[in-house]
Amino acid sequence: MDILLVASAFNSLSQRVFAELSDEGHHVDVVLASHGPDAVRAAVTEVCPELIVAPMLKSALPEDVWREHTCLIVHPGPPGDRGPSSLDWAIAEEASEWGVTVLQAEAAMDAGDVWADGSFPVPAAGKSDLYRNEVSDAAAAAVLLAVRRYADGSYKPRPQSEPGIHVVWRDFFRQEQRRIDWENDSTATVLRKLRGADSQPGVRDEICDREVFLHGGHPEDRLRGEPGELLATRAGAVCRATRDGAVWIPELRPRKSSGDPAPFRRPAASVLAGFPAPPGSSPGMPGSNGRPYWLPEIAAPLELPPGRTTWTDIRYRQHGRIGFLTFSFPGGAMSTTHCRRLLAAWRYALTRPTSVLVLGGTRDFFSNGIHLNVIEASSDPAGESWSNLNAMNDLVEAVLRTTDRIVVAALGGNAAAGGVMLALAADEVWCRTGSVLNPHYRNMGLYGSEYWTYSLPRRVGAETAERLTAEALPVSAATAERIGLVNRLVPVAPEEFAAEVGRLAADMADDPDLPRRITAKATARHADELHRPLAEYRRAELARMRAVFFDPEAPYHALRSAFVRKLPNGSPRPLATGDTR
Numbered sequence: 114m115d116i117l118l119v120a121s122a123f124n125s126l127s128q129r130v131f132a133e134l135s136d137e138g139h140h141v142d143v144v145l146a147s148h149g150p151d152a153v154r155a156a157v158t159e160v161c162p163e164l165i166v167a168p169m170l171k172s173a174l175p176e177d178v179w180r181e182h183t184c185l186i187v188h189p190g191p192p193g194d195r196g197p198s199s200l201d202w203a204i205a206e207e208a209s210e211w212g213v214t215v216l217q218a219e220a221a222m223d224a225g226d227v228w229a230d231g232s233f234p235v236p237a238a239g240k241s242d243l244y245r246n247e248v249s250d251a252a253a254a255a256v257l258l259a260v261r262r263y264a265d266g267s268y269k270p271r272p273q274s275e276p277g278i279h280v281v282w283r284d285f286f287r288q289e290q291r292r293i294d295w296e297n298d299s300t301a302t303v304l305r306k307l308r309g310a311d312s313q314p315g316v317r318d319e320i321c322d323r324e325v326f327l328h329g330g331h332p333e334d335r336l337r338g339e340p341g342e343l344l345a346t347r348a349g350a351v352c353r354a355t356r357d358g359a360v361w362i363p364e365l366r367p368r369k370s371s372g373d374p375a376p377f378r379r380p381a382a383s384v385l386a387g388f389p390a391p392p393g394s395s396p397g398m399p400g401s402n403g404r405p406y407w408l409p410e411i412a413a414p415l416e417l418p419p420g421r422t423t424w425t426d427i428r429y430r431q432h433g434r435i436g437f438l439t440f441s442f443p444g445g446a447m448s449t450t451h452c453r454r455l456l457a458a459w460r461y462a463l464t465r466p467t468s469v470l471v472l473g474g475t476r477d478f479f480s481n482g483i484h485l486n487v488i489e490a491s492s493d494p495a496g497e498s499w500s501n502l503n504a505m506n507d508l509v510e511a512v513l514r515t516t517d518r519i520v521v522a523a524l525g526g527n528a529a530a531g532g533v534m535l536a537l538a539a540d541e542v543w544c545r546t547g548s549v550l551n552p553h554y555r556n557m558g559l560y561g562s563e564y565w566t567y568s569l570p571r572r573v574g575a576e577t578a579e580r581l582t583a584e585a586l587p588v589s590a591a592t593a594e595r596i597g598l599v600n601r602l603v604p605v606a607p608e609e610f611a612a613e614v615g616r617l618a619a620d621m622a623d624d625p626d627l628p629r630r631i632t633a634k635a636t637a638r639h640a641d642e643l644h645r646p647l648a649e650y651r652r653a654e655l656a657r658m659r660a661v662f663f664d665p666e667a668p669y670h671a672l673r674s675a676f677v678r679k680l681p682n683g684s685p686r687p688l689a690t691g692d693t694r
Contacts, residue, residue: 114264117162118143119153119184121171123687125245125527126187129253129549130168131688132589134260148685150175156686157182164263166256167218171197179218185259187252188214188223189244192230192271193278195223198286200240200248204309205290208235213252215259217270226270227278228259236608237304239311239329242477245526246607250547288317293327295341300358304330307360312444315366315378321388324368328378329443331424333359336411343391345411346404348426349380349450352411361424363443375678379486380448382408403450415458426451427458429465432615434622436467437474445478445532448487449497452504459511467518468631469622472539474523474614476607479548480532482563489677494670498662502562505531506651509563512538513647516635519627521618524599525610530554533598534563537572540634541600543617545610548590550598555585557676558668559661562654564647571641573597586688 116139120127123143134141144156146167157165157178165184167174174184190199191212203211212232217225231251235243262268273280291306293316298306307330310316315326320343336344338354345352350363365384367376382404390407404410413425427440438458442451462470473479483501491497512520512535522539529551536542537552544550552569554561561582569578573596581588593599605613621627661667675682 114139114163114260115160116141116260117156117160117165119146119156119165119167119174120144120169121146122169124169125549126249126252127168128551128587129249129547129589130166130187130256132549132587132592133253133257134166136589136591137257137260139260143686143688145681145685145687146170146172146174147681152685153178164260166260168252168256173222174218176220183263184218185215185228185256185263186218186223186225187256188216189248189252190214190223190283191232192216192227193273193280194283195280196283196285197222198283200244201286201309202283203235204240204243204305205286207305211235211248213248213255215252215255216273224273226272228262228268228270229255231255234606234608237308238476239308241312245478246476246547250606253547288314291316293318295353296356298355300332300355300360303355303360304332306330307362317368320365320385321391323388325384326366326368326378327362328364328366329362331361331363332422333361333424334422343385343408345409346382346385347411347413347424348454349382349404349448350424350426351381351385351408363426374674375680377486377489377677377679378443379490383487383490415461427455429458429462431465431467433619434466434468435615435618436462436465436470437615437618438462438470438472439475440473441475441477442480444486445481445527445529446484446486447480447482447501447505447532448484449501449504451484452501452508456504456508456511459508463515463517468627469519469521469618470515471521471523471614471618472512473525473536474611475525476610477526478532479522479524479526479528480535481527481529482531482534485557485673486677489673494673495662495665498669499659502531502655502658502662505535505563506655509535509538510647510651513564513568514638516638517631519621519630519634521614521621523603523610523614524548524550525607525614527551530557530559530561531563531565534561534565534568537568537598538564540630542598543601543603543614544590544593544599545607546590546602546604547607548593550588550590550593551585552588552598553582553585555582556672558672560654560657562651562658564650564654566654567641567645567647567650 131141142160165182168187192214215229216227219225233247233251311329315328318327336359338344340356342354350361352359352361362381364378365381366378385405415429430437488494488497520539522536522542524544527549533552594602661669
């Protein structure tokens with residue numbers, strides 16, 4: 114069928130629905146509702162869709178559209194649940210299971226007839242992680258079922274007035290309900306509030322007499338202090354005491370001031386570095402490392418000893434002849450510092466006696482490449498873009514030059530741009546079936562780097578590589594395997610991904626053919642180097658990227674600024690322009 118997706122943003126779920134409907138043979142177009150009702154009407158007139166699907170909407174569809182066309186709305190709540198903050202309520206009320214509903218648009222919000230629904234468990238994960246994984250799995254399955262039912266023509270959707278459907282209206286979840294009472298809330302309560310707003314909207318709070326929004330939270334097992342006290346920094350995060358423990362907060366967002374551009378999330382320590390020190394702090398000067406001088410930096414060991422549960426964003430562990438180097442950065446973005454720290458961890462992993470090294474393997478994002486928020490916050494965005502890209506290239510090159518063991522990139526979630534190329538530097542890419550890949554850079558006005566001109570064509574061929582980077586379309590995990598981007602699909606739930614990767618890696622390590630594979634890998638790398646050195650790929654890619662970074666008129670700068678501030682930008686028809694960010 115000809116299907117039109119209407120979405121407030123072409124986000125992870127919208128991209129997955131687009132990719133999986135396309136895989137089923139439908140012709141799918143997209144219009145962004147954030148550009149207003151007239152943009153939606155114009156797209157409907159042009160496309161003349163047989164069906165309209167709205168995977169993610171923050172505003173109502175125009176009445177004339179849903180009256181004249183069948184419009185299926187994805188609501189992140191079970192049948193009968195209504196309101197704009199369904200997931201927030203599920204997390205706040207500690208629901209162990211939740212649901213999604215695909216319903217037909219009508220005048221009353223979320224009240225239409227049900228075409229399909231599904232349920233999912235609610236783990237102790239951030240709301241955005243939950244949305245990209247468990248919610249996405251259930252929603253994609255429900256949309257595909259609803260579309261099949263519509264195409265069949267014989268299915269009659271269920272009214273929500275049917276017996277067994279309990280209708281509940283849940284109001285917008287406000288900051289007053291998210292507020293943390295540092296004196297009285299337990300660590301578990303604090304973490305639940307932080308996780309319930311990790312990406313958007315954050316938890317409004319006050320630090321150093323400044324209003325900020327807190328984004329994300331992880332438990333600390335040893336540091337303690339007075340409730341609300343700032344205790345330390347680590348890897349860009351800040352540790353804050355609760356009444357019975359402490360939590361690590363990875364990111365902060367300053368409150369918008371009158372006349373200032375819209376603020377955006379960035380590493381907490383870098384935000385605090387610009388705040389005045391609290392009374393009683395030791396005298397000192399801010400350092401050049403982008404953290405507050407009045408807090409100690411307390412690193413965690415790369416290999417945590419038994420019993421330790423403290424948070425760190427990079428970890429190494431070993432099981433027999435298998436090494437696991439896991440990392441998890443907010444939003445999948447990797448700053449210059451992230452890249453350098455991960456490269457140091459990679460070099461450490463190479464000193465360990467393993468024959469298989471797994472990179473990644475956690476749930477949610479693998480990597481989305483360079484850190485646009487940190488770049489935008491820099492006093493020299495062009496220079497920071499250049500530093501970040503070179504640090505990313507150093508990391509990718511280190512993976513490409515690892516020839517004494519088999520490297521597996523394990524993608525538990527989505528990857529984009531340089532993050533896809535980091536994965537392709539490995540010998541094998543294992544991907545959870547719910548993941549979406551964006552193996553291109555065009556949406557930021559960039560040519561790309563991270564050795565993509567070497568890694569991408571050698572996997573998919575020159576013609577497909579050109580198409581992927583020029584069309585700039587999201588690719589489902591299934592299609593990624595079909596075209597050679599991915600070696601193995603891992604069809605498990607998000608919570609089961611790490612364990613399944615461990616089992617598969619053990620099978621690989623026990624394979625008697627493994628030594629031959631390692632030898633063949635080293636031989637192939639040597640032959641490739643003789644044909645064209647990696648340094649030549651890097652030089653050619655970076656020459657084009659440098660020209661963009663240091664050109665103040667290049668579209669990259671405006672695209673980046675709009676992206677990090679979540680401002681409407683570009684065409685309301687993103688697939689017509691390759692604008693799929």
